[in-house]
Amino acid sequence: MQALVIVAHGSHLNAGSAQPTYDHADTIRETGAFDEVREGFWKEEPHFREVIRTVESDEVFVVPLFISEGYFTEQVIPRELRLENWDPDLWDSEGTDASNVTLEAADVDKTVHYCGPVGTHDAMTDVIVQRAESVTGDSNVGEGFGLAVVGHGTERNENSAKAIEYHTERIREMDRFDEVQALYMDEEPEVDDVTDHMSAEDIVVVPLFIADGFHTQEDIPEDMGLTDDYRTGWDVPGDVDGQRIWYAGAVGTEGLMADVILERAADAGADIGDALERVQEWTGGTPAAGD
Amino acid sequence: MSEHDSFPLAQATRDAFLEAVEASDSDDESPRIDFDGLVVDVDDGAYVLETPEGVHRGLALEDLERTLETVAPYVSNWYFWSHTVGGEGTARRAFLRWCEGTSSADDEAVPARYANLEDGIVRQWGQLQLTTRLDADGQGRGARQYEIRHVDDAAVDLEALEAHTDPYDAREIVTEDADGRYRPLKTAPTLVGGWVFDDLSSADFVETVRTVYPATVENWHREQRDELDVDHWLEAAERQTGIYDVVDELPREALEWVTEACCVDSQCLKRREWHYTEDDHLEVDGGDGEFPCREPCSLVIAAARKWAILESEEEKTWHLELTTSELNQLAEIVDAVADDRTEQIREADVYDGANRYRARYLRAKRMEEGSLRAESHDE
Structure with missing residues (x-):
């Protein structure tokens, strides 16, 4: 038997934080690729600490629903899962290369395949593009459009910016959008100045965040000048300095994220049959939240 | 003789049973089948079938097959546990056994248990009332059906409750309390009622319980086997890093107050x-819950961080002017908030010190810019 365990941050304060985790878990459960699919959280239950014991399978694939490598993927999750002999060097990563490592957990008699975060997988690039398609309602969106990928920046984690850069470069290489730009909340180039950094009349802004919360639903819309007060909402597209901003909200809510989770588990050796094809078929045209 | 003593077995049950009897290793000393009082063994080249009610000896395979119907509850019960539930040694199986009042082979004989299952065997798990019944349609397979509802809805008609069958529907039920506030702690005693999960399979039943109270079944099972891996406060606190690195500085005596506040x-x-x-x-009592808490949860750690920081402050002697009643009123307000009672205090009940008008009056008289007018002469 094989189990998939999706680990995510969760929240003590925000009831919606875990929703993307549940949604993607449900999608993957529907494929039947795993005997068990379970969610584990840092701030909710089951906690990282106790999630592995809730599965009966001997083979457990743990996929962190996090954007970048760093404090959570390298310290908190392995420690709380009690992964024996864990060392970040096992991933042999420069910041965006973590794939998977096979270890034992001290409190259970199981093999744990600990995967890199979803945010740095190549398939994530497609989810960002898919998010742009969702928010514009145009499956061919690209020509005449700019695409901005927004992240935290390096203040808390240097790898955060690496993940943003990585996907930005990959999308640029697709030669699909007129311009592709990485923007940050706490460093240059800042998302506040989105219209200074981009010249396209239409700009799709995709925050590389797992769940919608304070950053994606309050800070970024206000910082960009899309609204004076997040509580009154904003238009999609909304006018900023004469340019149209198509604000997508957290990329992690896109249905196609389930595909990235599956890719991570498959890379680590999970037998997932045709699950990837099925998930891509189901989530190919997921409308953006709030549409 | 009750209706449970004999009934037609499903073909799948017979086939599986005979297959299990024949497949067992003939060199093995242990009986071919030994489960819940039902024993099938081989003696002198013939089968022996035994239950607490009697023994049938000298049976050829065909005789054994014919005899099965006379011990139908035992055979269907064997089928349910070996083929429908399976999972020998798992928490899921142990929990399902506990739900029908069975935790060892010494418990009530199967026919008596079947009679109880006809009425429904009821267990309580936190605020959940769990009922296990025999499924009349699946009698020949020993099938059970499970129901889950809020303990406060024990006497409510099934039709009056909102019916669910998908275990993951429970996620929405557990998200908010009766006042619409987010419940960050799944095991807080604030689960709302008014719903029922009925006619569940054993797998969906356990999955629903897991969704309402995650990991409780697994930790309970470890405890049942004396294998609960408890992490005491200091171990859990010293493990923390980042912004929670400070929690191990919480004074020993403060942990008494933390557990009295939260646990x-x-x-x-x-x-x-x-x-x-x-x-x-x-010293604080750990409580009487069915399922154990094996280490400080993330809410306790997050709150303890705040308290560890607050406890690093020096105590001072303050001077402020209050009447005796005003001093008592401060205690009443703290009590009302701590017991989550403020919503229940009636608008015009000015006899309650935590009444809104009483609090506003005290603020008007004794406070300035959000603070009590207090002075300290300590350095």
Whole structure:
């Protein structure tokens, strides 16, 4: 038997934080690729600490629903899962290369395949593009459009910016959008100045965040000048300095994220049959939240 | 003879049973089947079938097959546990056994248990009432059906409750309390009622319980086997890093107040098994819950961080002017907030010190810019 365990941050304060985790878990459960699919959280239950014991399978694939490598993927999750002999060097990563490592957990008699975060997988690039398609309602969106990928920046984690850069470069290489730009909340180039950094009349802004919360639903819309007060909402597209901003909200809510989770588990050796094809078929045209 | 003593077995049940009898290793000393009082063995080249009610000896395979119907409850019960539930040694199986009042082979004989299952065997798990019944349609397979509802809805007609069958529907039920506030702690005693999960399979039943109270079944199972891996406060606190690095600086005595604030039965239905250390026990009662708490949860850690920082402040002697009644009123307000009672205080009940008008009056008289007019002469 094989189990998939999706680990995510969760929240003590925000009831919606875990929703993307549940949604993607449900999608993957529907494929039947795993005997068990379970969610584990840092701030909710089951906690990282106790999630592995809730599965009966001997083979457990743990996929962190996090954007970048760093404090959570390298310290908190392995420690709380009690992964024996864990060392970040096992991933042999420069910041965006973590794939998977096979270890034992001290409190259970199981093999744990600990995967890199979803945010740095190549398939994530497609989810960002898919998010742009969702928010514009145009499956061919690209020509005449700019695409901005927004992240935290390096203040808390240097790898955060690496993940943003990585996907930005990959999308640029697709030669699909007129311009592709990485923007940050706490460093240059800042998302506040989105219209200074981009010249396209239409700009799709995709925050590389797992769940919608304070950053994606309050800070970024206000910082960009899309609204004076997040509580009154904003238009999609909304006018900023004469340019149209198509604000997508957290990329992690896109249905196609389930595909990235599956890719991570498959890379680590999970037998997932045709699950990837099925998930891509189901989530190919997921409308953006709030549409 | 009750209706449960004999009934037609499903073909799948017969086939599986005979297959299990024949497949067993003939060199093995142990009986071919030995489960819940039903024993099938081989003696002198013939089968022996035994239940607490009697023994049939000298049976050829065809005789054995014919005899099965006379012990139908035992055989269908065997089928349910070996083929429908399976999972020998798992928490899921142990929990399902507990739900029908069976935790060892010494418990009530199967026909008596079947009679109880006809009425429904009821267990309580936190605020959940769990009922196990025999499924009349699946009698020949020993099938059970399970129901889950809020304990407060025990006497409510099934039709009056909102019916669910998908275990993951429970996620929405557990998200908010009766006042619409987010419940960050799943085992807080604030689960709302008005719903029922009925006619569940054993797998969906356990999955629903898991969704309402995650990991409780697994930790309970470990405890049943004396294998609960308790992490006491100091171990859990010293493990923390980042912004939680400070929690191990919480004074020993403050942990008594933390657990009294957060972990007693009025706040959390888990039974706290952790202490300051394995040898340094807390005085605060751990509670009477069915399922154990094996380490400080993330809410306790997050709150303890705040308290660890607050406890680093020096105590001072303050001077402020209050009447005796005003001093008592401050205590009443703290009590009302701590017991989550403020919503219940009636608008015009000015006899309650935590009444809104009483609090506003005290603020108007004794406070300035959000603070009591207090002075300290300590350095």
